[in-house]
Amino acid sequence: MRRGRALRLIHGSAALLALVCLGTTLRTGVEQRGTALAFGALVALGELSRWTGPRGGQAAPLGAAGALAYALLGEDAGRATTHGAAQVVSVVLAASLAGCVPHVARGRGPAVDHLARRVLTVGFAAVCFQPLFNRGTFADWSGPAYALLLVALLALTALCDAVLAAALAHSRTGWPFGPLLRDALRCVIGIGSAVCATGAVIALAVAVVGLWALPVFCLPLLLAQVSLRRYAAVRRTYRQTIASLARATEVAGYTPAGHARRVAELSRAVGRDLGLSEPELTVLEYAALMHDIGQLSLVDPVPAGATAGLPGAEQRRIALLGGAVVRQTGVDAEVAVVVERQADPYPEQPPAARIVRAVNAYEEKVRDAGPGGPLRALEELRLGTAGDYAPEVVEALARVLSREGLTLPSAG
Numbered sequence: 320m321r322r323g324r325a326l327r328l329i330h331g332s333a334a335l336l337a338l339v340c341l342g343t344t345l346r347t348g349v350e351q352r353g354t355a356l357a358f359g360a361l362v363a364l365g366e367l368s369r370w371t372g373p374r375g376g377q378a379a380p381l382g383a384a385g386a387l388a389y390a391l392l393g394e395d396a397g398r399a400t401t402h403g404a405a406q407v408v409s410v411v412l413a414a415s416l417a418g419c420v421p422h423v424a425r426g427r428g429p430a431v432d433h434l435a436r437r438v439l440t441v442g443f444a445a446v447c448f449q450p451l452f453n454r455g456t457f458a459d460w461s462g463p464a465y466a467l468l469l470v471a472l473l474a475l476t477a478l479c480d481a482v483l484a485a486a487l488a489h490s491r492t493g494w495p496f497g498p499l500l501r502d503a504l505r506c507v508i509g510i511g512s513a514v515c516a517t518g519a520v521i522a523l524a525v526a527v528v529g530l531w532a533l534p535v536f537c538l539p540l541l542l543a544q545v546s547l548r549r550y551a552a553v554r555r556t557y558r559q560t561i562a563s564l565a566r567a568t569e570v571a572g573y574t575p576a577g578h579a580r581r582v583a584e585l586s587r588a589v590g591r592d593l594g595l596s597e598p599e600l601t602v603l604e605y606a607a608l609m610h611d612i613g614q615l616s617l618v619d620p621v622p623a624g625a626t627a628g629l630p631g632a633e634q635r636r637i638a639l640l641g642g643a644v645v646r647q648t649g650v651d652a653e654v655a656v657v658v659e660r661q662a663d664p665y666p667e668q669p670p671a672a673r674i675v676r677a678v679n680a681y682e683e684k685v686r687d688a689g690p691g692g693p694l695r696a697l698e699e700l701r702l703g704t705a706g707d708y709a710p711e712v713v714e715a716l717a718r719v720l721s722r723e724g725l726t727l728p729s730a731g
Contacts, residue, residue, distance in 0.1 A: 366418020387518035396529030613641025
């Protein structure tokens with residue numbers, strides 16, 4: 320309920336700000352229409368090139384840089400600008416909606432959270448800068464001092480955007496806010512710093528040479544976006560390769576079909592609930608996909624691939640064999656460590672290994688167990704928290720399973 324209120328608050332605030340700014344702009348008219356049109360076209364182009372990043376994150380760095388640059392624009396080729404904060408929000412909103420049209424036509428739908436963040440962050444930057452600039456507060460600021468002012472405002476805006484992104488993700492998923500904020504701040508350090516730097520450079524360059532600076536200084540960020548998309552494509556291919564390796568046990572008949580995928584999906588959800596960061600979740604997912612690969616070294620397959628019921632020494636032997644196989648594939652050494660240590664006593668295990676062990680045991684116990692299987696499996700895991708399974712992992716698993724939309728997928 321509280322999460323739903325936060326989501327409505329953010330969306331409602333963005334809608335209210337947009338309506339007020341649009342009404343003000345319609346009443347007073349658009350100032351310096353050529354400048355507004357140029358920046359609006361840049362924002363629209365950025366939205367057209369928007370793409371869905373890893374884990375569904377929307378990425379439109381070119382549009383964000385153009386919007387922030389317009390919010391912090393004080394001069395155009397040496398002439399003071401006269402547009403205010405309301406016009407900034409109106410132009411950015413109209414351009415963002417125009418850039419969303421092709422995405423809607425392709426059936427992707429409008430990114431409401433993305434638009435809400437854009438309106439609120441640009442509004443924040445514009446309100447911090449435009450009224451003070453128009454009153455002459457920054458008239459005596461020049462050179463490095465003025466540039467530092469813009470960078471400071473952009474950094475503060477980026478922090479606000481990170482908080483909004485984490486709050487929206489927390490409201491929609493229920494994942495812990497702290498790790499989500501940490502991941503959002505990590506993005507600020509990455510592509511976010513490039514967006515802020517480009518926004519500041521565009522605002523400073525347009526103030527000196529005019530609108531000709533727009534295509535010149537946007538090109539590096541556009542190339543960075545292309546590189547980011549290629550990197551994401553490489554990561555997707557890498558994950559698909561790991562998933563294909565994990566299916567080797569299924570193809571060979573050692574484990575049931577879909578077992579590795581189900582364990583990986585549920586392990587990632589449990590890791591999210593426990594507050595693991597995005598890099599830690601990636602290692603966890605890869606280890607969960609490959610947790611049974613050691614069974615390929617067995618002469619006699621374990622019945623149904625169920626290793627949770629084997630003696631501890633046999634479980635550790637299979638885990639060590641799996642770690643050796645993972646190391647031979649060239650996958651990250653951290654993944655191999657998690658696979659090797661999934662059968663160790665839980666006080667000695669890293670967090671990812673604790674999660675993989677508990678989730679794998681749950682999936683094996685609940686398989687073909689009927690309607691009451693999940694409850695019985697959880698009860699057995701709780702009884703095993705004295706030495707086999709970490710209590711915090713079992714409780715996180717219970718929370719995840721009770722959360723709507725995160726129940727264990729069916730086999731297949």
